[in-house]
Amino acid sequence: MEKAHKPKKVFVQGPISPDFVAKSIASHQSKTGIGAHAIFLGQIRADQKEGGAVTGIDYTAYEEMAEQAFHDIREAAFAKFELTCMHIYHSLGLVPTGEISLFVFVSSPHRRAAFEASEYIVEEIKANVPIFGKELVGEAGHVWKENT
């Protein structure tokens, strides 16, 4: 089962479609050692700000550093948890409210590793990957998002 984890493309332009998520699930049907998938989807929330509701987030990133950070997170997660495979996708550019900007998909023989790995990966992404988000507010305003 040991294999090299080569760097993978994480960033996608715009929202991540539910259709893409469905196809990702379907593409794992041949991997019959898997007994549990855990999927985390980050969705853009219509927070109320001064000046109106958030209508979307425009994402940018320090891409070279972010790709490396994603790679490090993948390696750490494979080392920590019993995982069969792992996919991470994050949006760049505009993602409107209600759409998906983060898709973390981990697969394992058993549920516990899948649950724990998905939480670990999401927390690591929020804390350590140089991604920046401009929350578009009302007609023309914006505020810069900050993870807490």
Next chain:
Amino acid sequence: MRVIGLSGYQVSMSFQVKYFGMLAEIAGLSDEVWNAADGLTVGQFRAQMLDKYPAMRDKKFKIAVNQKISEDFVLIEIPAEIALLPPFAGG
């Protein structure tokens, strides 16, 4: 500043600086070339930066040198790519 040579010129260097998020907004650009005397630390660079862009004074940001977040005591050695990183917002 270190001075060498019979003519007494200052050794100088230049490196690329990248701005992201609200810091790019304040600077009005996403990257520029920075000229400085040799032997510059991250902390000294930060001070020069805040002199040039006073509106960054009340903003939180980290400085990455060659994609590594670096403390103020770190010496900047060329070739270097410096990035000013505001709070992360992934997810």
